[in-house]
Amino acid sequence: MRIIVFNCGSSSLKYRLLDMPSETELAAGEAERVGPKTALPGCIHHSAFGMREDHEQEMPDHGAAFSAVMRLLERDPRLLPEAIGHRMVHGGALFKHHVVVDDQAFQGLEEVQDLAPIHNPPALRLLAACRQLYPKLPETVVFDTAFHSTISPAARTYALPLQVARSHGFRKYGFHGTSHEYVVHEAAKYLAIPITELRAVSCHLGSGGASLCAIVNGKSVDNTMGYSPLQGLVMSTRSGDLDPAIALSLVANAQGDSRQVEDMLNRKSGLLGLSGVSADIRDVLANQQTDESLVRAAEVYLWRIRKYLGAYLLVTERPHCIIFTDTIGEKIPYVRWAVTAGLGSLGVSMDPLKNADPGPLPADLASPESRVRILAIATNEEVAIARASYGLLAAPSTNNAN
Amino acid sequence: MNSLVLIPSKNGLRYSRVFLESGEPFTTVSGLARLRGTAASLTDLELALAANRDQAIDVLTIRAVFGGNDFAAPVIVDEGHEKKLLHLRSQSPLSVANTTTLIAEAQTMFPKVPIAVAFETSFFVDLPTRESTYALPRAAGNSVRRWGYHGLFHAAATQELAQELKLGARPARMLSICLDSRPEMAAVQGRVPLAVTSGSTPMEGLPGEANCGEIDPSIALALAADPDIGPERANLMLTRESGFFGMLGWRATLGEVLTEKRARISRVREHLLYHMALAAGSSLAALEMLDGVVFSGRYAEQSDVVASYLMPRLERALSLPAGSLPWHTCQTPLDIIVAQAGIAALVTKNGGQSTAVQ
Numbered sequence: 001m002r003i004i005v006f007n008c009g010s011s012s013l014k015y016r017l018l019d020m021p022s023e024t025e026l027a028a029g030e031a032e033r034v035g036p037k038t039a040l041p042g043c044i045h046h047s048a049f050g051m052r053e054d055h056e057q058e059m060p061d062h063g064a065a066f067s068a069v070m071r072l073l074e075r076d077p078r079l080l081p082e083a084i085g086h087r088m089v090h091g092g093a094l095f096k097h098h099v100v101v102d103d104q105a106f107q108g109l110e111e112v113q114d115l116a117p118i119h120n121p122p123a124l125r126l127l128a129a130c131r132q133l134y135p136k137l138p139e140t141v142v143f144d145t146a147f148h149s150t151i152s153p154a155a156r157t158y159a160l161p162l163q164v165a166r167s168h169g170f171r172k173y174g175f176h177g178t179s180h181e182y183v184v185h186e187a188a189k190y191l192a193i194p195i196t197e198l199r200a201v202s203c204h205l206g207s208g209g210a211s212l213c214a215i216v217n218g219k220s221v222d223n224t225m226g227y228s229p230l231q232g233l234v235m236s237t238r239s240g241d242l243d244p245a246i247a248l249s250l251v252a253n254a255q256g257d258s259r260q261v262e263d264m265l266n267r268k269s270g271l272l273g274l275s276g277v278s279a280d281i282r283d284v285l286a287n288q289q290t291d292e293s294l295v296r297a298a299e300v301y302l303w304r305i306r307k308y309l310g311a312y313l314l315v316t317e318r319p320h321c322i323i324f325t326d327t328i329g330e331k332i333p334y335v336r337w338a339v340t341a342g343l344g345s346l347g348v349s350m351d352p353l354k355n356a357d358p359g360p361l362p363a364d365l366a367s368p369e370s371r372v373r374i375l376a377i378a379t380n381e382e383v384a385i386a387r388a389s390y391g392l393l394a395a396p397s398t399n400n401a402n
Numbered sequence: 403m404n405s406l407v408l409i410p411s412k413n414g415l416r417y418s419r420v421f422l423e424s425g426e427p428f429t430t431v432s433g434l435a436r437l438r439g440t441a442a443s444l445t446d447l448e449l450a451l452a453a454n455r456d457q458a459i460d461v462l463t464i465r466a467v468f469g470g471n472d473f474a475a476p477v478i479v480d481e482g483h484e485k486k487l488l489h490l491r492s493q494s495p496l497s498v499a500n501t502t503t504l505i506a507e508a509q510t511m512f513p514k515v516p517i518a519v520a521f522e523t524s525f526f527v528d529l530p531t532r533e534s535t536y537a538l539p540r541a542a543g544n545s546v547r548r549w550g551y552h553g554l555f556h557a558a559a560t561q562e563l564a565q566e567l568k569l570g571a572r573p574a575r576m577l578s579i580c581l582d583s584r585p586e587m588a589a590v591q592g593r594v595p596l597a598v599t600s601g602s603t604p605m606e607g608l609p610g611e612a613n614c615g616e617i618d619p620s621i622a623l624a625l626a627a628d629p630d631i632g633p634e635r636a637n638l639m640l641t642r643e644s645g646f647f648g649m650l651g652w653r654a655t656l657g658e659v660l661t662e663k664r665a666r667i668s669r670v671r672e673h674l675l676y677h678m679a680l681a682a683g684s685s686l687a688a689l690e691m692l693d694g695v696v697f698s699g700r701y702a703e704q705s706d707v708v709a710s711y712l713m714p715r716l717e718r719a720l721s722l723p724a725g726s727l728p729w730h731t732c733q734t735p736l737d738i739i740v741a742q743a744g745i746a747a748l749v750t751k752n753g754g755q756s757t758a759v760q
Contacts, residue, residue, distance in 0.1 A: 153669070154676040158617045159609035161639060161648035168628075170621050222680075226618035234537040242536055243601030244614065244622035244640050246546055251626045251633045258627035264539065265619060273539035293540070296531055303532040307597065310687025311680040314719045342690040345720050371721070 002026065003389050004073070004081035005382040006066070008123040011035045013065040016382040017048075017079060020390040023383055027079050029072075031065040046072050048079060062122050063129030070134070084130055084139040085389035087178060087381065088123050089229075090116035091143030093169060098146055098388045101127065101139040109141065115169075116229075140389040147177030150219040158227070172231075174223030176204045180213040181220075182384035183325045183377045188218065190362045191320060191373060199319040201312040203305070203339075204379065205329035207280055208236045212305070214312040215319070222315065224308050230265060233308065234301045236279035239269035241304070271297050281328055281335065306339045313346050313372070321373040322348065330361060330376055340374060347371030403748075404457070405518070405741035408508065409465040410500050419457070420741035427738045430457070462508050462515045463744025465736070466501040467551060468494035469521030474528070476520040476747040479505055483519070493545070494603075516751075518744035525553025526588075526595055533597050533688070550588055550598035552580035552699065558739045559698035559732035560590045566730055567693050575689040577682060577716075579708065581656055582699035584610035587678065589685035597688040599681045605641055608677055611656060614644035615677065646670050660704040675711045682712055683719070692720060694728040705731045 001021075007014040011034050017027040027048035033040060042059040045052070046069075055072065059065040073079040088095075092112040099105045109127065113120040130139055156172040158165060165171065180202045187202075188195040195218040202213040210233045214222040224232030224240075234240045242265065250261045272279035274297035277287075281301055288294045313319060323329075324336050333355045340348050349370035358365055358376050366374040403423075409416040411434075418432035461478070470493055472486045484505065491498045501519060508517050526534075526549050534547040550556065556578045564574040573592025580586045585608045589597040599607035599616075609615035617640070625636035639648075646654045649670050654662070659671050686692060695713065697705035709729050717727050 152676075154672045157649070157673055158621065159614050159645045159649055159673065160617065160621070161643050162651060164625075164639065164648075168621075168624060170617075170624075172618075226620075228618055228620035230620045231618035239537045239619065241606075241616065242538075242619040243546075243548075243603055243606035244617055244619060245601070245603040245605045245637065246536065246538075247619040247622040248626055248633050248637050248640075249546075250542060251623065256626070256633060258623045262620070262623050264542070265623075268539050270537050273543065274535070274537050276540060296535065297537075299532040300535045300537055304537075306687050307684035310685070311683035314683030314686065314715055315676070315679055317715065317718055318721075343687065345691040346686060347719075347721060 001082050001390060001393065002080065003083045003085050003386045003393075005085040005087070005385045005389070006123075006126060007087045007382060007385075008062060008119075008126050010118055010122055013062055013069070013126070014382075015069055016386075017073065017081060018383065018386040020386055021394075023386065027073060028382075029069070031059055031069060034059045034062055034065045036060070044068055044072065048073075048076065061129075062126040063133075066126055066129050067133060081137065083389060083393055084134070084137055085385045086123055086127055086130075086139065086141045087144070087385055088141045089119035089144045089175065090173065091141075091145045092173070093171070095141075095143050096146060096149035098140060098142045098392055100392050101131070101141055105141070106131070115173075138393055140392050142178060142385040142388045144175050144177045145173045147181045148172075148174030148213075148220045148223050151222055155222045170227055172223070172226045174211075174213070174220060175225040175229045176206075176209065176211045176213070176223070177220065178381045178384045178388075179204045179325060179379040180211075180215075180223075182381065182387075183323050183379055184213075184215050184218060186362060186377050187321055187323050187375055190364075190375065190377070193320055194218075198321075199316045200321045200323055201309060201316060201319055202323045202325070203309070203329050204326050205305070205324065205332075205335065206326040207282075207328060209238070210235050210305075210326075210328070212308045212312055214316050216316055222312065232304075234274075234304045235270045236281075237267045237270045237272045239265045239273070271301055274300055282332060285332075285334060302335065302338045305335075309339055310343070310346070313343075313348070318347070319372055321375050323375045323377055325377050325379040330378055333358075336365065336374070336376070348374065350374055403460045403745050405744045406459050406462045406512075406515075407465070407737045407740045407744070408462065408504060409736060409740065410504060415504075416737070418737040418741075419459075420738055422738075422741060422745055427741070429737065432737065459512065459515050461518050461744045461748045462512055463518040463520055463740050463747075464501065464504050464508065465554065465740045466497065466519050466521045467523070468497040468501075468549075469519070469523050470494075471527055473519075473521045474524050476518055476524070476743040478747050478751045479517045479519055516748055518747045520554060520740050520743035520747070522551050522553045523549045525557045526550040526598060529595055529598065536602070546602045548598065548601050550586060550595060551584065551600050551604045552582060552586045552588075554736065554739050554743065555580045555582070555698040555732070556586075556588045556590060556595065557593070558734055558742070559696040559730075560593070562732045562734070563694050563696040563728075563730045564592070567728065569693060574693045575691055576693060577685050577689075577695045579678070579695065579697050579705075580699040581660075581697055581701040581705060581708065582610075583656060584608075584613055585656060585674070585678075585699070587681040587685060589688040591689060597685055608681060609645045609649075609674060611654070612642045612645045612647045614640045614648070646674075649673070655701070657701045657704050660701065660707040671707075675708065678708060678712060679715055682716060686716070686719065692716065692727065694730065696730045696732055698732040698734070700736070702731050702733060705729075 013031040029046035033042040200215040349367045351367040362377040404421040415435040626633040
């Protein structure tokens with residue numbers, strides 16, 4: 001089955017056409033500058049069977065981008081999708097599992113779109129366009145939050161007044177589930193451990209967002225992100241954990257303007273706020289000799305990862321492995337080293353040479369005596385979405401089991 | 403030597419007269435003075451002490467929550483300290499106001515008695531920057547930092563444990579768990595804290611009897627933006643109506659949460675213990691190894707409940723045989739710890755001499 005996977009950004013549309021279940025990539029690309037007109041024209045970078053091409057064109061919305069991508073694919077009958085898989089960041093409490101889209105599911109998606117105001121609405125608009133233009137193509141939605149539906153009540157509950165928590169839907173949802181799920185399955189394969197037995201700490205360290213996930217028996221039992229993707233680690237522009245009293249004090253200082261504070265905590269804090277110059281840990285690490293605040297920014301960033309790593313090493317009870325993935329996790333040896341150094345008493349010991357040059361991924365970076373293996377695994381969210389979509393469409397009896 | 407100890411609490415002013423002679427410390431007079439406004443707040447205390455007029459007071463020690471970076475140790479109050487305290491008001495208005503008011507009243511009531519102040523935050527003045535810093539833009543972040551709010555308990559408890567461990571010159575690496583109405587966990591190496599669960603205020607950290615503990619900051623913003631709630635009401639809700647009270651719908655002490663069998667309380671206990679396990683794991687990562695665990699606080703007697711949950715997990719994580727990781731309960735009550743701090747400050751100031759004042 002040929003499944004095209006769409007990963008919708010606020011002004012971009014990534015896609016990948018995969019033949020399932022072989023997971024062979026048939027075509028892939030990205031539509032850039034989707035939305036209002038910018039200084040440069042919109043462009044689709046498209047590749048199929050090893051051939052690359054760029055197509056400049058106006059794409060006022062994600063529906064237009066989708067139509068343009070489909071026109072490129074329709075030139076070759078071998079590239080006609082038989083199903084569409086969409087990524088949705090937040091499924092809320094309504095969607096504990098991925099779904100095949102029908103009218104009822106679509107209505108539910110409309111209800112949860114405000115839970116992730118930056119990510120969910122464009123994905124929903126794309127979905128609507130797909131349903132209108134290709135009503136006969138089956139479509140699935142794969143939620144980042146669904147993998148975390150197994151987080152226990154003790155971990156997902158906030159100690160808030162019960163009525164307030166219920167009425168506002170305040171609970172830990174967890175994010176990056178698609179990536180965590182993918183690398184956890186890859187780790188089980190690599191270590192030849194049944195997924196139902198795997199205990200791990202998965203570190204999705206992106207250049208933007210980042211989260212750690214505690215895995216027991218192949219399932220998520222905790223995630224550093226919470227009700228929103230703001231909680232947890234220090235990220236490129238997000239503060240991560242913060243005393244709620246500080247958040248309220250900032251609102252008071254902003255004359256009650258919560259949106260202004262929300263914008264500051266999401267877009268002007270984290271590494272950018274600490275360093276004052278860059279939101280990217282690679283820049284911060286590379287220029288430490290120039291500015292004391294960069295040293296402090298790196299220390300705070302790494303320390304937060306290390307503390308959560310320790311927390312999850314404890315609650316997963318002697319995990320088989322730590323997994324590093326995504327841009328920073330896969331490519332920056334210093335970050336992997338700094339957050340695991342000195343944890344020998346917890347069974348974690350890295351081989352510095354392997355860490356410096358892991359070779360092709362997946363790779364085991366642990367020293368031979370390390371009880372906990374330290375893996376670097378390239379994440380592949382599109383394959384994860386295609387796998388989940390194929391699973392839903394190949395076994396329709398379990399569809400829409402919310 | 404002896405100290406009259408004053409500990410402001412939400413119910414009033416706890417007072418006690420503590421004697422630190424050779425042998426075990428003991429308390430003669432203790433009680434709770436009702437708060438009736440500033441001028442009259444010490445009336446009950448005065449009445450209680452009337453019967454003990456024949457006993458000289460060496461030092462009156464006030465327990466203060468917040469002392470900021472300026473107070474790294476207990477002090478015998480002088481004009482310079484009072485000025486510094488006034489400057490701290492913007493950082494912790496309520497706590498500092500309580501302290502300065504109490505100092506003024508104590509000076510009026512006991513004009514000839516040296517007045518000491520022991521600060522909960524002193525223990526955390528040297529918390530490493532990586533731990534104390536929030537990832538905020540400089541303009542917003544420079545004025546806030548992480549503190550711990552049970553420093554007096556942590557200091558006393560870790561000192562006791564370190565003596566028991568007998569590690570010689572090597573600083574002990576300890577997990578210090580204060581079981582109080584706002585529980586707090588600190589990772590301590592020797593006498594230096596490396597990590598702590600509380601935040602810029604005691605609102606952050608482990609959930610307590612009424613405080614929410616760690617939550618997604620987006621939740622605080624959502625509550626502040628809710629037209630039916632707003633920032634001030636949200637602050638009150640997260641400080642006084644959350645935690646065990648919020649989850650249960652009725653007020654329960656930490657002691658009750660740790661010991662009662664009712665199903666709803668069990669769920670709250672599970673929540674608390676799970677978050678303690680997370681904090682313990684973070685502390686392990688901060689310390690790199692662990693020599694022992696020490697419990698203190700008002701509910702230290704219930705430490706076995708927490709220990710039975712945490713110790714096996716810590717031992718498994720550290721690949722230690724079951725039952726081999728030492729843990730200890732520090733039973734010393736807060737008033738004695740505060741008295742010790744005040745007397746130590748007096749002795750330091752007088753170069754080892756003290757003058758008792760009637």
